[in-house]
Amino acid sequence: MKSTIVVFGMPGVGKGTRLSNFLDGRETDYELMSVGNMLRAARAAGTELGLKAASYMDQGLLVPGEIVNGVVLEGMKNAEKNLITDGFPRTIEQATAMLEADIVPAVVIELVAPKDVVLDRALNRIVCKKCGEAYTLNDYRPPKVEGICDKCGGEVGRRKDDEEETVLERFAVYETDTLPLLKVLEEAGVEICTIDTTADDVDAQFEALMLKYS
Numbered sequence: 744m745k746s747t748i749v750v751f752g753m754p755g756v757g758k759g760t761r762l763s764n765f766l767d768g769r770e771t772d773y774e775l776m777s778v779g780n781m782l783r784a785a786r787a788a789g790t791e792l793g794l795k796a797a798s799y800m801d802q803g804l805l806v807p808g809e810i811v812n813g814v815v816l817e818g819m820k821n822a823e824k825n826l827i828t829d830g831f832p833r834t835i836e837q838a839t840a841m842l843e844a845d846i847v848p849a850v851v852i853e854l855v856a857p858k859d860v861v862l863d864r865a866l867n868r869i870v871c872k873k874c875g876e877a878y879t880l881n882d883y884r885p886p887k888v889e890g891i892c893d894k895c896g897g898e899v900g901r902r903k904d905d906e907e908e909t910v911l912e913r914f915a916v917y918e919t920d921t922l923p924l925l926k927v928l929e930e931a932g933v934e935i936c937t938i939d940t941t942a943d944d945v946d947a948q949f950e951a952l953m954l955k956y957s
């Protein structure tokens with residue numbers, strides 16, 4: 744029996760790193776859910792929803808949300824590997840539809856970190872606007888000349904994404920959007936496990952949960 748594992752992460756906690764560290768070398772047993780791949784697979788398999796979606800895609804139109812959701816649920820049901828979802832469900836409607844289709848995640852893993860740590864990291868991160876080289880201020884890896892990239896001479900500064908206001912806004916959106924979803928899943932009996940990504944053994948904790956629930 745294959746499992747569905749839902750991963751949520753507060754913005755800036757390093758979810759992508761955890762996922763790629765875990766998935767590295769495990770591609771035969773685990774798959775990271777991709778809506779694009781599911782749409783292509785449904786089309787190739789010629790399912791009713793897949794063909795409907797294809798008719799929109801071929802005209803260069805956006806596939807309507809309900810068709811996408813249908814394809815995703817179908818893809819989740821037919822998954823041949825343990826499926827890890829990142830960013831699905833995103834809404835209460837999607838969560839409810841998933842549960843109604845009898846797709847009950849084995850676990851929800853929520854990656855969190857103290858907000859001040861994430862904010863501090865963002866505020867101390869500066870990048871070259873030309874070549875993307877990253878520098879940090881708090882652990883003393885600033886560019887040799889203030890504001891100038893060591894590598895290419897480009898302008899170094901904070902990304903808009905890392906401005907305090909933007910970071911705080913992302914936290915707020917996460918709380919209003921994701922926390923109610925967790926509640927819906929929890930009420931359906933899904934176990935919610937939380938990992939603090941500032942722990943030294945964060946990858947080991949993540950791996951242990953993944954293996955336990957798959």
Ligand SMILES: [Zn+2]
Pocket residue numbers: 871872873874875876892893894895896897
């Ligand atoms: Zn540069």
